[in-house]
Amino acid sequence: MAGHSKWANIKRQKARVDAKKGKTFTQLSRAIIVAARNGIPDPDGNFQLRTAIEKAKSAGIPNENIERAIAKGAGTYNDDSILEEIRYEGYGIGGVAVLIEALTDNRNRTAADIRAAFSKNGGNLGETGCVSWMFEQKGVIVIEGELEEDNLLEVCLNADAQSYEIINDEDYQGAEIFTSVETLEQVNSFFQNQGFNVKETELRWIPNNYIEINDPEQTKFLLRLMDALESLDDVQNVTANFDILD
Incomplete structure (x- = not known):
């Protein structure tokens, strides 16, 4: 089960810290925009939107920011940027599979940033479908x-x-x-x-399965890769199939 992974525990702890940072505001606002765009712009009839709004409120995002994000998703707010949902896939050191969910208004910029994060930390960005299975x-x-x-x-x-x-x-x-x-x-x-x-x-x-990592050097590279990917403004979520052993 996912939560038994030590990486999953680290990620949970990081999430509680990151919730206080500005980047999370950007992520959560974008999630509201996409949820409002993909369904009706009414949280009572759109579970995805209602969930995104609840997360935003828990993180302390002001109501006016939430309302603006809903308006952007509904197309009633004058904004030229168009957010696109893209999933990227790749490998970290040791053959670890990495799945990245992004929301971007410039897919070329996002792909370049993600590719750089992989290459600097012993991994590589792969083709669509290479690890999602x-x-x-x-x-x-x-x-x-x-x-x-x-x-x-x-x-x-x-x-x-x-x-x-x-x-x-x-x-x-x-x-x-x-x-x-x-x-x-x-x-x-x-x-x-x-x-x-x-x-x-x-x-x-x-x-579906985890790769056990017990080498300190590999652990260092993998955690650096996760941090580098999650620090990107366009990245919403990062998932990887490794478990850090004691």
Whole structure:
């Protein structure tokens, strides 16, 4: 399961820090624009948009910025830039598969930036489809708080969730619930109605298998690559299939 990866744990910790940074504001605003463009610009009838707005509010984005992003997606705001959703694929050192989701108004710039990040850190940008077959897209519901596993299992079964993972980091307690893409909204509503503290809901690419990394030099290059990719303004999400061993 995805959360058992030490890299996944590192990424969760980074996300809590990055939520306070300006780059996250850009990412979340762009996610709202795309969600409003792909569906109706009304969060009550657009689950993707509602989820993007909830994330933006949790990160402290002002309401006026959220409303402007919705207007851009709906085409009612005068803005010449057109955002395009693109998925990039490549390999890190040791044959690690890397999947990158980007939102960009200039695909040539984004591809060049991503290619540079790979080449500087022992990897290479590949062709479309070269690694995506190693991942499966799932719905993920993040809940916070101390949990009783027997109760969580029962709720997961009743909600038709696929699986779960309890998280006990030093500064965080909760769980991640995994669903199919199609049932994410339904399972999310079920958990909210049962009184769980749902912190985040998203679609995520989950590796089918992990490559175990126990070489300190390889670990250094892979973490540098992840940081370099995630620091790019056009990059929304980065997923890789490696696990760091103790």
